[in-house]
Every structure is written in structure tokens, then in C-alpha cells.
Amino acid sequence: MTSNEFLSSVMSFQEEAFDRKGFDEHIRNILREPKKVVEVSFPVRLRNNEIRVFKGFRVLHSNFLGPGKGGIRYAPYVNLQEIIALAMLMTWKNALHRLPYGGAKGGVIVNPRSLEEWEIENLTRAFTRAISEHIGSNKDISAPDINTDEKIMAWIADEYSNIKGTFDPAVVTGKPVNFYGIEGRKESTGYGAGMVLEYFLKKYLKKSKPRIAVQGFGNAGYYFSKYLVSKGYDIYAISDSTAGIKSENGIDIEHAKKYKDERRYFKDCSRGDLCYIIGNGEYQIIDNEELIKMDADVLVLAATENQITKNNADEVKAKLIVEIANGPVTYEADKILKEKGVVILPDLLVNGGGVVVSYFEWLQNREWKRWGREKVMKKLYEHMINTSKQVYEYSLKHNMDLRTASYDLSLNYLWDVAKYRI
Ligand code: GLU
Secondary structure, eight states: OOHHHHHHHHHHHHHHHHHHHOOOHHHHHHHHSOSEEEEEEEEEEOGGGOEEEEEEEEEEEEOSSSSEEOOEEEETTOOHHHHHHHHHHHHHHHHHTTOSOEEEEEEEEOOGGGSOHHHHHHHHHHHHHHHGGGOBTTTEEBOBOTTOOHHHHHHHHHHHHHHHTSOOGGGBSSOOTTTTOOTTHHHHHHHHHHHHHHHHHHHHOOOSSOOEEEEOOSHHHHHHHHHHHHTTOOEEEEEOSSOEEEOTTOOOHHHHHHHHHHHOOGGGTTSTTHHHHHTTSOOEEEOHHHHHHSSOSEEEEOSOSOOBOTTTGGGOOOSEEEEOSSSOBOHHHHHHHHHTTOEEEOHHHHTTHHHHHHHHHHHHHHTTOOOOHHHHHHHHHHHHHHHHHHHHHHHHHTTOOHHHHHHHHHHHHHHHHHTTTO
16 A cells, blocks of 8 residues: 555545535635645765755644644654645544644655664654745644654754744644653553543443453553553553564553563564563564454554555454554455444544644643643543543434544534635
8 A cells, every 4th residue: 555545535535524514615625735835855974975965844734723743653654645634634633633734744755774873763753844934833743753752853953943033942842851842752652642541442342351352562552551551451462563572461561561662663672582571471472463453352563554454454453443553454444344343432532632732732841840740640531531522422323433433523523614715
């Protein structure tokens, strides 16, 4: 599946929402196209004085609800179609969560694992210079996404402030806590997803000990697992892009994280006793495709887009799917899974905890204040449960699945504002 197909998948969900609602055609036509696409090529000085030219993107899909908001990813597979699709998803996500933001996304084509930290800093600063006139704390606000973290956000804030000659840390969120960041932002996507799953588990699965499998053990996958373990659940299997580990005894999440930080990939963990430790005294190595098809009750997709497609949807055995990644289930797969009676907790709702706490950080920066961790977690919890409740009740009232309900609720709100802005 190509990024083009990812974009048409997101557009199909969007088109269906317009068909159902039948609002003014103008809003449909406007949201079919990104409002602004910025594509930049920029030179970066690397080791041995090599100067390499990189390509990056920043897309503002819509600013109906406020300044653009969305992450920046660094990956070799980044391309414009993908970034447009992700910016589009941000429009719907921000609307569903009632945040005063439009949808945006950015990315750089790079394999950050091939670079040293100082090279990543040079690249980040050069990318910031290249897009600086298109971003701003009231214009378009970035945040972490795949392979980007708080250090990268700090470099963007610093470079941007130097260019503008005025200190403006709110141009990005997800900064280090001591550099105008907020407590809990790092955990927020995973924890928020855990809160949403807890809310829906009681409604859709009557099992007290469901078997939970997690695809993707990056920042979101790890904090999601940690949250659930802290609530007494076991994680039955985890995977990264190279391999997965399954254990009847439940995965030792902290050992798995330690292992990932030190060695990077699960595929090598059978050396020594490391898989055995991660698997709590028992383990089986599986691949990503096996994890998707395994006998779990809950399948959590925390890796990247296009993981369940029309080619493997039929083989999914889980009863509940949790979309922590953006767009992990394609439009066609969504229909197949629905037919099979699988309940999907959709990305717009599930992974919104990240951007919700980004919003708290942005508010905190604008008031030059600091919120404590307790306040952040309490507000995150209230927010995620409140939005989950609205989606659930809307889905019952209109007899529809949770993704459809999420899109409809977003569109109702978008339309309420957009009608004054067209
Ligand atoms: N990259 C995250 C997302 O896809 C967070 C965006 C943000 O905080 O602006 O939702």
C-alpha cells in the first residue's frame, strides 16, 4: 500500500462524513485540498565536512479552528502524500477534541539512526530556518511524532526564536520540561490511549483479563503498556519493526524498554537470556504479521499507518482494535472488520492525548506559567473520558460505529465554525 492509498483512505472517511451530513458543498471542497503545502530542500553540514541536501515538508490542511497543529516526523519513507494525509487527520482529531487548532503535519526524509546527535541538531536547525516563515505560535505549531523528541523540539524553539529576534517557545510543544515543556507530555499519547481503552473495555469486552497485544514499542506503545500494567492488566505480546515477543506470563514492560533503549531491535533479544527476561520466564518470537493475526482479545496498533489492509483484515482475531498510530487501518480494511463485528477505537479519539497535553503546554507557555504533573494528569483524564463518552453516546444514539461517530462529531463542530470563515 502506497502513501497515495493512505491519502485516499483518509479522504474516503472524510467524504463519507460529508455525504452523511449533507452540509454546504463549500466546506467539502475546501477540506478536500490542503490549504498550504511547503516543500523545502536544505543543505546540512555532516561529519567529515560533507554537505548533504535533505528534503522536508510542512503542510497546513486547515486553519478553520485556529493555528495549524501537528507533529513533525523524521523517517526515510516520508513523502508529501503521507504528510497531507496526516495533516488532514489532525484537522479531524483537533476538532473532535475541541481544541482551538487546525490540522498540520511536517516531516523530513531522513533515517535519523544513521546520524549522530549533533548532525540531527544541524538538520533540525536547518529545517527550522527553511520553514520559519510558515510556522509560529499563532500560525502553525509543531510537536514530536515518529523519531522526533523533546530535544528536537527545543532546537526548533531556539532556532525559531533566534530568527525572529523574540523568544517564542510556544511555536512548538513537547519541549523538555525544564525548557518550557510540560510535565506528562512524553507519556500523554500512550496514557491517554490507555484511559480510552479502559473506558471502552467495560462496554465491549466482559473479560476481566483480556489478552492484549501491542504492535509498536516506541514512545506511545511503551507508555500505553505501562499505563495498563499499572492498572493490573497483562500485555501478552509486543513487537517492533523487526520482531515480536509473545509470552503467556505477560511481558515485563520495563525490561523490554530497557532492552530497546540499549539494543534497539527485538530481533536480537534471543541472544543471552534477554527474551526470557522480557517474557517473564517464557517466550516465543513472532513477526509483525503474526502479531496482527494472533489470538488476542485486544489488538493495539501503535506503529505506523496502513498496518491492516484488505489483504490481512480477514485474518484478524481480536474483538477490539485500538488505533494509537495515525491511520493504521485502511478504509477498505475498516469495512471488512466492521462486517466481522470487530470494534475499532479510532485514531482520532484514541491518540488525542498527545495533542491535548500539547494544548496545555501551549496555554502554559502563553501565560508564562507552569502546571504541576497532578493537574496535567487529572485534566488529561477528564478530557479523554469526556470525549470518549460523547463519542460512545453519539454512536448509540445514531446506531453507528465509533469512527463514524467521531467523524460526525468533528464535522458538526468544524461546520459550526467554518460557516463564519468561508
Ligand atoms: N504527533 C502527535 C499526533 O499525531 C501529536 C501532535 C501534537 O501534539 O501537536 O497527534
